Amino acid sequence: MDQPVRELSYAEAIRExxxxxxxxxxxxxxMGEDIGVYGGxxxxxxxxxxxxxxxxxxDTPISELGGAGIAVGAAVTGLRPIFEFQFSDFATLAMxxxxxxxxxxxxxxxxxxxxxxxxxxxxGSGTGAAAQHSQSLEAxxxxxxxxxxxxxxxxxxxxxxxxxxxxxxDPVMIFEHKLLYKTRGPVPEGAYTTPIGxxxxxxxxxxxxxxxxxxxxxxxxxxxxxxxxxxxxVEVIDxxxxxxxxxxxxxxxxxxxxxxxxxxxAVKTLGIGAEISARIAESEAFDYLDAPIVRLGGAxxxxxxxxxxxKAAVPQVPGIVAALRDLATGRR
Amino acid sequence: MGREDKAMVKKAEAATGADNRPFLFRRHDAGTIRExxxxxxxxxxxxxxxxxxxxxxxxxxxxxxxxxxxxxxxGVGLALRDDDQITSTHRGxxxxxxxxxxxxxxxxxxxxxxxxxxxxxxGSMHIADVSKxxxxxxxxVGGGIPIAVGAALSARRLGNGKVVVCFxxxxxxxxxxxxxxxxxxxxxxxxxxxxxxxxxYGMSTSQARATASATIAERAGAYAMPGRTIDxxxxxxxxxxxxxxxxxxxxxxxxxxxxxxxxxxxxxxKSDRNRYRTKEEIDHWMTENDPVKRIEADLVAxxxxxxxxxxxxxxxxxxxIEAGIAFAKESPSPDPADLERFVxxxxx
Numbered sequence: 113m114d115q116p117v118r119e120l121s122y123a124e125a126i127r128e129x130x131x132x133x134x135x136x137x138x139x140x141x142x143m144g145e146d147i148g149v150y151g152g153x154x155x156x157x158x159x160x161x162x163x164x165x166x167x168x169x170x171d172t173p174i175s176e177l178g179g180a181g182i183a184v185g186a187a188v189t190g191l192r193p194i195f196e197f198q199f200s201d202f203a204t205l206a207m208x209x210x211x212x213x214x215x216x217x218x219x220x221x222x223x224x225x226x227x228x229x230x231x232x233x234x235x236g237s238g239t240g241a242a243a244q245h246s247q248s249l250e251a252x253x254x255x256x257x258x259x260x261x262x263x264x265x266x267x268x269x270x271x272x273x274x275x276x277x278x279x280x281x282d283p284v285m286i287f288e289h290k291l292l293y294k295t296r297g298p299v300p301e302g303a304y305t306t307p308i309g310x311x312x313x314x315x316x317x318x319x320x321x322x323x324x325x326x327x328x329x330x331x332x333x334x335x336x337x338x339x340x341x342x343x344x345x346v347e348v349i350d351x352x353x354x355x356x357x358x359x360x361x362x363x364x365x366x367x368x369x370x371x372x373x374x375x376x377x378a379v380k381t382l383g384i385g386a387e388i389s390a391r392i393a394e395s396e397a398f399d400y401l402d403a404p405i406v407r408l409g410g411a412x413x414x415x416x417x418x419x420x421x422x423k424a425a426v427p428q429v430p431g432i433v434a435a436l437r438d439l440a441t442g443r444r
Numbered sequence: 445m446g447r448e449d450k451a452m453v454k455k456a457e458a459a460t461g462a463d464n465r466p467f468l469f470r471r472h473d474a475g476t477i478r479e480x481x482x483x484x485x486x487x488x489x490x491x492x493x494x495x496x497x498x499x500x501x502x503x504x505x506x507x508x509x510x511x512x513x514x515x516x517x518x519g520v521g522l523a524l525r526d527d528d529q530i531t532s533t534h535r536g537x538x539x540x541x542x543x544x545x546x547x548x549x550x551x552x553x554x555x556x557x558x559x560x561x562x563x564x565x566x567g568s569m570h571i572a573d574v575s576k577x578x579x580x581x582x583x584x585v586g587g588g589i590p591i592a593v594g595a596a597l598s599a600r601r602l603g604n605g606k607v608v609v610c611f612x613x614x615x616x617x618x619x620x621x622x623x624x625x626x627x628x629x630x631x632x633x634x635x636x637x638x639x640x641x642x643x644x645y646g647m648s649t650s651q652a653r654a655t656a657s658a659t660i661a662e663r664a665g666a667y668a669m670p671g672r673t674i675d676x677x678x679x680x681x682x683x684x685x686x687x688x689x690x691x692x693x694x695x696x697x698x699x700x701x702x703x704x705x706x707x708x709x710x711x712x713x714k715s716d717r718n719r720y721r722t723k724e725e726i727d728h729w730m731t732e733n734d735p736v737k738r739i740e741a742d743l744v745a746x747x748x749x750x751x752x753x754x755x756x757x758x759x760x761x762x763x764x765i766e767a768g769i770a771f772a773k774e775s776p777s778p779d780p781a782d783l784e785r786f787v788x789x790x791x792x
Contacts, residue, residue: 218788
């Protein structure tokens with residue numbers, strides 16, 4: 113990339129992407145609860161209201177179903193709405209419009225419309241917000257043909273994937289982990305896109321492949337650094353897109369490392385890890401496996417309030433280190 | 445009005461020079477009125493044709509027929525410009541026809557054919573014709589209501605002067621989507637008209653058992669918009685109320701709610717064994733309050749068509765329906781190799 117690069121937080125990078133889109137395309141509007149003068153529950157929209165005014169930075173009432181549906185209707189008729197859910201958990205109130213309408217409209221209407229709506233979902237645990245404000249529901253959306261689902265993990269990708277989502281004619285759901293909002297990283301200035309549907313190798317390694325999503329990417333990288341000291345070289349793949357999954361990238365890596373671990377925060381059962389495991393089992397990489405595939409995921413429980421329990425409910429670095437060590441050294 | 449009353453009105457007009465005819469006949473020329481009547485007949489004949497095709501095993505799935513509700517679809521359509529938009533319901537065949545859809549492509553969709561409005565992917569419950577402003581029927585009760593408000597947000601933001609009509613039934617007025625969407629349409633003063641076709645029953649549950657308020661129109665009060673209850677089988681009254689609401693919307697004065705009282709002659713869908721209403725009730729609506737017979741009487745009374753003229757329209761409608769069914773039957777089915785087409789936008 114040619115643009116100058118500076119350091120921004122993940123939240124600032126998303127805001128910058130929205131500002132670029134609002135600046136260059138009159139059709140773009142941002143809608144959501146308390147995204148105006150309040151700046152959004154996580155201060156992602158921030159000062160956009162001052163720069164673009166209330167006609168384009170639209171505070172909605174607390175009406176997730178209606179608000180999401182209005183965004184869908186506006187997308188079908190010529191706008192490019194970005195709809196922010198205050199917490200991804202509140203998408204449960206709007207599933208009708210997302211799953212029955214946005215995802216299916218193009219198909220049901222035989223291709224006569226597109227639904228270029230972008231929805232943003234602050235997701236995940238670790239903030240002490242308990243069971244109804246901490247879920248990781250991205251796999252639900254990944255199960256619906258018609259939707260695209262991304263999970264950026266760096267400020268650079270948060271900006272690039274949002275701009276890619278806005279250029280995409282189909283509905284794109286962006287899951288943003290709340291613990292990432294304040295993390296900082298290099299972000300190119302100006303407009304650029306990060307491709308939807310492409311995983312990214314964050315660390316090369318010969319001994320074991322870890323596919324991680326969301327905040328688990330940084331935990332997997334931390335684990336990889338610890339294991340490097342023991343002579344175990346871990347390859348870390350940031351999945352980035354949940355639907356469509358970049359199967360070739362994972363297959364290629366597993367063929368080199370012969371070992372696969374998947375780490376995500378969402379509940380393990382029927383999760384993204386299960387899907388990736390199955391894809392590897394069905395692929396040419398299966399013959400290269402030297403050990404059973406390992407899945408690390410959220411516990412079979414709602415997210416608890418107590419901080420120790422909350423930590424115990426989702427994978428943490430020591431658990432990832434132990435699982436990878438066992439996997440790489442043939443102890444499982 | 446009975447026929448004699450109408451004759452007296454005409455005489456009185458001749459004496460005073462005042463035009464006391466119903467709104468429809470004052471507002472629209474004879475050609476437009478004849479076309480509206482033809483659309484009502486076309487809706488009824490389409491529904492009868494669809495039902496017949498189903499009985500003969502030519503189509504699978506289900507259908508929701510709007511026989512008895514023709515005046516509401518056509519009366520609303522009379523108040524709209526070609527580029528105005530609508531969202532429709534599972535009982536949406538009439539809305540499509542009123543908004544200018546061709547019956548042959550509707551039959552083709554109903555038959556699941558590639559030449560249908562949705563290339564056979566949607567079926568009866570998803571017929572849309574975006575080129576005519578019909579954003580589509582909807583299989584989810586209340587599902588189209590927020591979408592209509594979103595279309596109205598687009599219209600305002602893009603400054604294209606369009607008005608959106610949102611059709612829904614009495615059953616939908618108890619969905620959360622109805623309340624959320626009406627509230628937002630009102631706080632943002634969007635150019636949308638909410639048209640409730642109240643046929644008395646949400647599937648088997650009567651309005652009295654399902655809705656706390658005596659009318660659906662009075663729910664408008666909670667959202668600070670005008671709400672009116674209209675005889676939905678009176679084409680002229682529907683056209684007049686809709687025109688008022690549409691001009692209000694187009695002038696930037698915000699949304700309105702119109703409740704059109706009507707009745708569906710057939711069951712909810714093909715599974716309906718009709719255990720929740722009496723034969724007397726159905727017969728009453730069919731014999732005493734048939735919207736088609738009512739407009740026919742007016743057409744004759746006000747000299748728009750005579751009996752021979754009515755017959756000619758009936759014959760031309762029957763011909764169009766027959767040709768439409770033939771077109772649907774002869775059309776190709778989608779190729780199973782194209783199963784995944786249209787899930788995503790090609791080339792994206």
